[in-house]
Amino acid sequence: QTVVTQEPSFSVSPGGTVTLTCGLSSGSVSTSHYPSWYQQTPGQAPRTLIYSTNTRSSGVPDRFSGSILGNKAALTITGAQADDECDYYCVLKVGSGISVFGGGTKVTVL
Amino acid sequence: EVQLLESGGGLVQPGGSLRLSCAASGFTFSSDAMTWVRQAPGKGLEWVSIISNNGGATSYADSVKGRFTISRDNAKNTLYLQMNSLRAEDTAIYYCAKGRVLNYWGQGTLVTVSS
Numbered sequence: 436q437t438v439v440t441q442e443p444s445f446s447v448s449p450g451g452t453v454t455l456t457c458g459l460s461s462g463s464v465s466t467s468h469y470p471s472w473y474q475q476t477p478g479q480a481p482r483t484l485i486y487s488t489n490t491r492s493s494g495v496p497d498r499f500s501g502s503i504l505g506n507k508a509a510l511t512i513t514g515a516q517a518d519d520e521c522d523y524y525c526v527l528k529v530g531s532g533i534s535v536f537g538g539g540t541k542v543t544v545l
Numbered sequence: 546e547v548q549l550l551e552s553g554g555g556l557v558q559p560g561g562s563l564r565l566s567c568a569a570s571g572f573t574f575s576s577d578a579m580t581w582v583r584q585a586p587g588k589g590l591e592w593v594s595i596i597s598n599n600g601g602a603t604s605y606a607d608s609v610k611g612r613f614t615i616s617r618d619n620a621k622n623t624l625y626l627q628m629n630s631l632r633a634e635d636t637a638i639y640y641c642a643k644g645r646v647l648n649y650w651g652q653g654t655l656v657t658v659s660s
Contacts, residue, residue, distance in 0.1 A: 471646050480653055486646035524590050532595055532604030539589040
C-alpha cells in the first residue's frame with residue numbers, strides 16, 4: 436500500500452519562509468505523480484494552491500510555489516502571514532487513476 | 546463562477562446505503578473528470594474515487610472498492626456516489642471536486658454511520 440508522507444507540523448516566523456515536503460514510502464516523487472497542494476482552515480473546505488507540481492491555482496498569491504526538491508514534492512511559502520496558519524495537504528497520483536493524500540502538515544506562524 | 550453543491554448526506558445505520566449528489570455549474574461539466582474526497586472528523590483528507598469526463602473510466606480507493614460506486618449524468622450536470630454496506634469508519638464529510646487536480650471543491654456533505 437502506497438503511503439504519502441508529510442511533516443506533521445512546522446513553525447515559521449511572520450515574514451519567514453517555510454518549505455513543506457511530500458514524499459513516498461517507497462520511491463521518489465516526480466512530475467509524473469502530478470503533485471498538488473491544498474490549504475484547509477478548520478471548518479472550511481480545502482482550497483487548491485498548487486497543481487501539477489508548480490501551477491498556481493487561480494487567485495493564489497505568488498508567495499506560494501511548488502517544486503520537486505530531491506526525491507520529494509515541495510510547497511514553499513515565502514513571506515509567511517498570520518492567515519497562513521492552517522493545515523496543508525499534498526496529493527500524489529500513484530497509478531491506475533488512483534491518488535493518495537498525505538497526512539497533512541499543520542503550520543504555525545509565530 | 547464554478548460551483549459544486551453536495552447533498553444527500555445524513556445519518557445511516559451500519560450496513561445501510563446512501564447516495565450522494567454533487568450539482569455542478571459554471572463550467573462545462575462534460576469536459577472534466579470529477580473526484581470524491583472525504584474527511585473523517587478530526588482527520589486528514591482521503592481520496593475516494595474518480596470518474597472520467599464521459600463516465601467510461603472509474604477508480605476507487607481500496608477502502609471503498611466493491612462498496613461504493615461513482616457515476617455521473619452529464620445531461621443533469623450532476624455527479625453521484627452510491628455508498629453501500631456502510632461502516633462506522635465511513636463517517637466523514639464528503640467533498641466533490643472538479644477534475645483530476647481538484648481545482649475546485651464543494652462545501653461537503655456529512656455522512657454519519659451509527660446505530
